[in-house]
Amino acid sequence: MLQIGKFNSLKVIKQVPFGFYLDGGDDGEVLLPTKFADEACKVGDTCQVFVYHDSDSRLIATTQTPLAQVDECAFLKVVSVNNVGAFLDWGIDKDILVPYSEQDFPMAEGVSYVVFVYFDDETGRVAASTRLRDFLFEEGKNFDPKQEVDLLICGRSDMGYKAVINGSHLGLIFKDEVFKPLRIGQRTKGFIKRVREDNKIDLCFQFHDDGARNDLAEQIIDDLEAHGGISTLTDKSSAQEISKRFNVSKNVYKKALGALYKQKRILLDKSKVTLIK
The missing domain is CATH 1.10.10.10 (Winged helix-like DNA-binding domain superfamily/Winged helix DNA-binding domain)
Incomplete structure (x- = not known):
């Protein structure tokens, strides 16, 4: 089954003057433009490609690597804003849209934000959202105290910094646990300090035992x-x-x-x- 917004291994079924068509199964043919194809590419080959929709809703394959696939978080920069939302530099030829309904606050051109990349079932397109809590877990029953984790700093609050944990959960680093400069979008290692009674996750960078x-x-x-x-x-x-x-x-x-x-x-x-x- 074709996974839009992710890498796929697809077979080349036809060559045309402007590229190659790949077998997308039930989703039909997927165009791999010449500029993204290997010079030795030919019918019958299998290509590892990232699949997305272009501005005309056609399925396009690329060998470019996006800054995030579907179900991943990334720190992306706004390149333009119009009446449908904000468009972010996704690391490939086509920018990714954050609809106004998926913005916690108005996004500004030239500013970078931590977003979650998702597949919109209603539109059949890949989009992004700053509403991380709608996509990530805030309860951490399966984490253990002192467990080392990967963190993506995603926001500030009066209590400290919010962080994405291992790409799947949200946690909080209290102010008194911060001893070095942190910035939004920074990736760093950290630890589970504790899982509170309400199953919310507290984080830290060091222990005091x-x-x-x-x-x-x-x-x-x-x-x-x-x-x-x-x-x-x-x-x-x-x-x-x-x-x-x-x-x-x-x-x-x-x-x-x-x-x-x-x-x-x-x-x-x-x-x-x-x-x-």
């Missing part, structure tokens, strides 16, 4: 040994410097230094940290 603190303490010792036993990264250093070096918040770093100082493994002053050998 004894195991995490011990791991950080050993990283600090390793870093000191690699730099001759002295580091200028103290508890007075900026949060940005600390995050860049150890990918943790300043508060977590200070606690790890404090623990090492109590264990008499380091000396601390305002300008440096010194390893006690």
Whole structure:
């Protein structure tokens, strides 16, 4: 069965002056324009192609790779807005439409947004939506605390940042869990902090338990040994410097230094940290 808005393996059944026709099964023939066909392409070959409708509702195949297929999220830029909605650069020759009914707020030309790409059963076309909650799960019963996940930062709120989890769920990163700059559209790794009683998902970038603190303490010792036993990264250093070096918040770093100082493994002053050998 032909999957519109996704990659398909289709057989070449006919060659014409402007390209090749591929076998789309019950959906009929699919045109692969010459500019997208391999030079050695011939009748009988099987091609791996992405299938979509052109502006005249014809089925078109391309070897271009879109920035997202159906049922995926992506960070796409608006290239134009008209009376039917906003058109986004999809990474292929044809732009993708976000109808006004699928916009949480008016979209502006030149601005990028996180959208979900879907197949519209009513129109038979591929479209996109900023209404992520209509397509993604907000309850995470199958996630485990401390599970590493892929995140796509998709929005801000008074409480923190919203993120798409593994392309299928939505979760929240609270403000006090953010120790490095985040931007909408950024892809990053994170962790499931907890699944709340209402099954909503809280996310984080680090843990504050004894195991995490011990791991950080050993990283600090390793870093000191690699730099001759002295580091200028103290508890007075900026949060940005600390995050860049150890990918943790300043508060977590200070606690790890404090623990090492109590264990008499380091000396601390305002300008440096010194390893006690």
